Amino acid sequence: MAARKATPSGRRKDAQQDFLSKPPKRRRRPASRQHRQEQALLSGERSKRPPMGTKSPRPRLPRISVLRGAASILFIGLAALTIFLFSDARFYVYTAAIRGLRYTSAEQVYRQADIDQYSIFWINDRETERRIEMLPYVKRATVHTALPNQVRIEVVEREPLVVWKVGGQEHWVDSEGLTMPVANAAGQVQDLPVLWDLDGSTSAGDGRLDPQLIASLSQVKQQTPEVTDFGYDRINGLQFRFPSGSFVYLGHPEGMAERVASLLVLHQSLASQGQAPAEINWRFENGYYLRLAQ
Numbered sequence: 001m002a003a004r005k006a007t008p009s010g011r012r013k014d015a016q017q018d019f020l021s022k023p024p025k026r027r028r029r030p031a032s033r034q035h036r037q038e039q040a041l042l043s044g045e046r047s048k049r050p051p052m053g054t055k056s057p058r059p060r061l062p063r064i065s066v067l068r069g070a071a072s073i074l075f076i077g078l079a080a081l082t083i084f085l086f087s088d089a090r091f092y093v094y095t096a097a098i099r100g101l102r103y104t105s106a107e108q109v110y111r112q113a114d115i116d117q118y119s120i121f122w123i124n125d126r127e128t129e130r131r132i133e134m135l136p137y138v139k140r141a142t143v144h145t146a147l148p149n150q151v152r153i154e155v156v157e158r159e160p161l162v163v164w165k166v167g168g169q170e171h172w173v174d175s176e177g178l179t180m181p182v183a184n185a186a187g188q189v190q191d192l193p194v195l196w197d198l199d200g201s202t203s204a205g206d207g208r209l210d211p212q213l214i215a216s217l218s219q220v221k222q223q224t225p226e227v228t229d230f231g232y233d234r235i236n237g238l239q240f241r242f243p244s245g246s247f248v249y250l251g252h253p254e255g256m257a258e259r260v261a262s263l264l265v266l267h268q269s270l271a272s273q274g275q276a277p278a279e280i281n282w283r284f285e286n287g288y289y290l291r292l293a294q
Contacts (some may be wrong), residue, residue, distance in 0.1 A: 090148045090149065091119050091120050091121065091147070091148050091149055092117055092118065092119055092120070092149055093115050093116060093117065093118055093119075093120060093123065093149050093151055094116065094117065094149070095110075095151075096109075096110055096113065096115065096151040096152065096153055097150075097151070097152045097153070098110065098153045098155065099152075099153070099154055099155065100154055100155040100156055100157065101155055101157065102137075102157055103137040103157055103180075103183045104135055104137045104138060104155070104157060108135060109132055109135065109138075109141075109153060109155060112131055112132050112134065112135055113128050113131060113132055113143070113151075113153065114128070114131060115128060115151060120145055120147065120148065120149050120150075120151075123143075123145055123151070125143040125144070125145060126143075128141075128143045129141045129142060129143050132153065132155065136180040136181055137157045137158055137180055137183075138155055138156075138157055138158070139156050139157060139158040139174075140155075140156040141153060141154070141155050141156075142154040142155075158174040158176075158178065158180060159174055159175070160172035160173065160174055160180065160192060161173060161174060161175055161192065161193075161214055161217075161218055162192060162193055162194070162195050162209070162214055162217055162218075163182070163192045163193070163194045163195070164179065164195050164197070164202070164209055165194060165195065165196050165197065166197035166200065166202060166203055167197070167200065167203070170182050172192075173195075173209045173214060175211065175214060175215075176208070176211060177208035177209040177210060177211045177214060178208060179207060179208070179209070191221075191225070191228070193217045193218070193220075193221045193227070193228055193229075193230060194228060194229050194230065195209075195213075195217060195230045195231075195232060196229065196230065196231045196232070197232055198231050198232060198233040199233045199234055201232065201233060201234035202232050210253045212253035212254070212256055212257065213232070213238060213253045213256070215256075215257060216238060216250065216253065216256040216257060216260050217230055217238075219257065219260050219261070220240065220260055220264070223264045224242065224243075224264070224267075226243045227240055227241075227242065227243070229241075236249045236251070236283065237249065237250055237251035237252045237253075237256075237283055238250040238251065238252075238253075238256065242267060242276075244271065244276040245276055245278070245293070246267070246270075246276055246277050246278065246279065246280055247278065247279050247280070248263065248279075248280045248281075248282070249279070249280070249281045249282065249283050250263065250282055250283065251282070251283030251284060252283075255285050258285075259282050259285065262282070263280065263282055263288075266280070266288075267280070276293065277290040277291060277292050277293060278291050278292060278293040279291035
């Protein structure tokens with residue numbers, strides 16, 4: 001049987017199958033164009049390289065201004081100095097020089113100051129003074145500090161002028177009427193006048209004693225040192241007895257200083273005449289009356 005001849009349609013089918021089964025071939029660039037591109041790349045790389053025989057430039061470092069560098073050095077130095085000053089034991093306080101004490105002990109002042117084992121740089125002079133002035137006998141305190149760890153405390157204490165006995169208690173009183181405890185040490189204060197509150201009328205709302213009353217007591221005490229005890233009630237006011245036996249009523253503190261001065265003149269005049277009335281009542285400013293002894 002004679003073989004069939006391939007028909008044109010059969011060849012087309014074989015060609016289509018070959019096209020579909022084989023990957024498409026990449027189209028090659030012309031050799032001349034590819035060569036030009038390679039030469040262009042090579043010439044660009046050569047232009048970036050330095051010429052032969054020349055040194056390559058050094059990499060550029062970031063520039064820091066002189067002021068910024070100096071500020072950084074100064075900051076580091078100050079930080080190191082601060083750490084040294086606040087950590088070195090030579091700048092810590094362990095004692096203080098204290099002067100002006102009579103009724104208060106140096107241990108009490110130092111403890112109240114609250115500066116022990118503190119850095120000298122942490123001590124606030126005014127705050128330390130306020131703490132010391134809270135002590136009962138201290139009127140004013142002055143604190144001075146100096147490097148490396150020196151502290152000097154000057155104290156002015158309140159001076160008691162009257163012993164005030166009220167409500168079963170005993171207090172010292174200064175010229176401003178402020179009270180303080182009676183010191184236990186014997187002989188610190190001698191011959192203070194004693195004021196006895198006979199009915200609780202001398203105690204003011206703020207706990208002070210009237211400064212006019214204190215001044216009158218001091219005035220009588222200065223002119224007649226032998227008078228030591230005084231009394232006070234709301235009706236007769238201030239009252240006391242002269243050594244001659246005359247009992248005196250001086251009334252309330254208003255205007256008492258003038259009455260005391262006049263009373264002392266009157267007492268001396270009566271004494272020069274050999275008279276000692278039983279009572280001198282000078283409670284009012286418009287005059288006085290005498291009650292003679294029988």
